[in-house]
Amino acid sequence: MKLAEAKQQFISSWGAFGTHWGINRTMAQIHALMLISPDPLTQDDIMEELNISRGNVNMNTRELINWGLIERVILPGERKEYFSAEKDIWKVVKQIVKERKKRELEPMLKLLDQLENVEGDKKEKKVKSFIEIVSGIKKLGHQADKTLDTMVKAEENWFVGNLIKLFK
Amino acid sequence: MKLAEAKQQFISSWGAFGTHWGINRTMAQIHALMLISPDPLTQDDIMEELNISRGNVNMNTRELINWGLIERVILPGERKEYFSAEKDIWKVVKQIVKERKKRELEPMLKLLDQLENVEGDKKEKKVKSFIEIVSGIKKLGHQADKTLDTMVKAEENWFVGNLIKLFK
DNA sequence: TTGAATTTTCAATAGTTTTTGAAAATTTTA
DNA sequence: TAAAATTTTCAAAAACTATTGAAAATTCAA
Numbered sequence: 479m480k481l482a483e484a485k486q487q488f489i490s491s492w493g494a495f496g497t498h499w500g501i502n503r504t505m506a507q508i509h510a511l512m513l514i515s516p517d518p519l520t521q522d523d524i525m526e527e528l529n530i531s532r533g534n535v536n537m538n539t540r541e542l543i544n545w546g547l548i549e550r551v552i553l554p555g556e557r558k559e560y561f562s563a564e565k566d567i568w569k570v571v572k573q574i575v576k577e578r579k580k581r582e583l584e585p586m587l588k589l590l591d592q593l594e595n596v597e598g599d600k601k602e603k604k605v606k607s608f609i610e611i612v613s614g615i616k617k618l619g620h621q622a623d624k625t626l627d628t629m630v631k632a633e634e635n636w637f638v639g640n641l642i643k644l645f646k
Numbered sequence: 647m648k649l650a651e652a653k654q655q656f657i658s659s660w661g662a663f664g665t666h667w668g669i670n671r672t673m674a675q676i677h678a679l680m681l682i683s684p685d686p687l688t689q690d691d692i693m694e695e696l697n698i699s700r701g702n703v704n705m706n707t708r709e710l711i712n713w714g715l716i717e718r719v720i721l722p723g724e725r726k727e728y729f730s731a732e733k734d735i736w737k738v739v740k741q742i743v744k745e746r747k748k749r750e751l752e753p754m755l756k757l758l759d760q761l762e763n764v765e766g767d768k769k770e771k772k773v774k775s776f777i778e779i780v781s782g783i784k785k786l787g788h789q790a791d792k793t794l795d796t797m798v799k800a801e802e803n804w805f806v807g808n809l810i811k812l813f814k
Numbered sequence: 815t816t817g818a819a820t821t822t823t824c825a826a827t828a829g830t831t832t833t834t835g836a837a838a839a840t841t842t843t844a
Numbered sequence: 845t846a847a848a849a850t851t852t853t854c855a856a857a858a859a860c861t862a863t864t865g866a867a868a869a870t871t872c873a874a
Contacts, residue, residue, distance in 0.1 A: 479760065479761070479763070479764050479765060480764070480766070481764055481765070481766050481772065481773055481776060484761045484764040485776065487757065487761060488757075488761055488776075488780065491754065491757055495750060495754055497668065498668040498749075498750050499667070499668060500665065500666040500667060500668060502831080502832070503832090504832075504833085513779045514775055514776045514779050514780075515775065516771045516772060516774070516775035521850085521851075531833060531834045531835065532834090532835080532851085532852090533833070533834060533836095533852080533853075533854085534832080534833055534834070536851065536852060537832095537833090537852090537853090540852090557841090557842070557843085557849065558849085558851095559850080559851080565778075565782075566782075567782040567783050567786055568786060571786065578666075581666075582666050586659065586663055589655065589656075589659055592647065593647070593652045593655060593656055595647070596647055596648070596649055596652040597647060597649070598648070598649050603684045604649060605649055606684070607682055607684035608649060608652065608653065608656075608682045610733075611681050611682050611735070612656065612682075614733075614735040614736075615735050618735055618736060618739065634786075670861080670862070671862085672862075672863085689820085689821075698864090699863060699864045699865065700821085700822090700864090700865080701823075701824085701863070701864060701865065701866095702862080702863055702864070704821065704822060704823085705822090705823090705862090705863090725819065725820070725871090725872070725873090726819085726820070726821095727821080
């Protein structure tokens with residue numbers, strides 16, 4: 479396979495992958511393009527490579543910056559802004575975990591804490607069933623939260639080494 | 647908070663949560679409703695509780711069955727079909743992990759294996775950069791794949807006990 | 815069998831999300 | 845400061861996804 483084709487395949491499948499994870503296709507494609515680009519890119523580079531409008535590039539690069547996955551780079555002597563992606567994939571994964579934990583897991587756990595204190599007779603089947611499920615999710619969720627905290631702090635070596643040994 | 651309100655909140659936030667994970671809102675809501683229902687439900691029960699059409703219930707229950715999260719139940723002497731959800735939340739999580747691994751991670755890894763063998767001079771900056779990223783993702787992906795395999799086979803006690811100790 | 819009950823299908827519609835592109839705002843250079 | 849280059853915004857349009865509901869198919873009891 480030639481590089482041009484491989485590049486297209488990578489970008490397109492990274493985009494499809496992203497949609498399964500609640501990330502919009504274009505944002506994931508821009509990220510993919512930037513991951514494999516050795517040098518920083520401008521808005522125009524991205525527009526051209528992916529055939530999308532300037533507005534689209536602007537919105538999605540901003541969002542990627544919010545996620546902490548790319549950053550603006552000013553090249554000395556250049557008028558245009560450049561963008562550059564974090565290339566260490568373990569750092570990328572940790573950053574995504576960190577953000578999603580904050581945006582999704584933590585609010586959910588807050589809600590579950592409230593829902594567990596629902597009024598009503600715990601001998602009633604409906605009430606009992608509700609509390610059991612909520613408590614179960616809460617317990618596992620808090621556990622996952624702690625585990626992910628540790629992961630976010632960890633080095634890749636630690637993950638690939640120690641954890642995997644344990645899992646064997 | 648009263649049970650009725652707590653129920654609504656749980657269903658609605660589980661639905662919103664689902665959309666962040668590439669699952670459609672209604673499918674997640676049906677799943678939520680069934681998790682907290684002590685007894686199996688019919689299509690009509692679900693239609694009424696969530697105010698959605700029969701067709702919608704039918705499609706989404708089928709999809710939940712494909713995901714292995716609910717099952718059809720025949721109650722003796724009853725004409726209608728009932729549906730019942732797996733209530734053990736650890737089993738639910740493992741089932742979701744298993745499915746997503748099969749649907750998303752494994753195809754991605756297959757593609758990466760191909761992309762790593764891209765033609766071209768590895769001294770060229772573009773080619774080098776491409777191979778480095780692809781190899782990095784591949785390596786971490788295969789590691790994650792193995793780890794998830796072990797998790798899918800594990801008991802909850804194992805997870806909450808051993809893993810967490812290690813993570814402290 | 816028959817026909818009533820129930821489930822399934824799917825074309826049409828409604829709703830949501832993404833993308834465009836041109837105008838406005840901002841930044842930089844001279 | 846002026847004006848050229850660049851970035852940002854956002855209303856409108858396009859694209860995509862989910863939902864409805866009625867007709868078709870299936871199942872079941874008698």
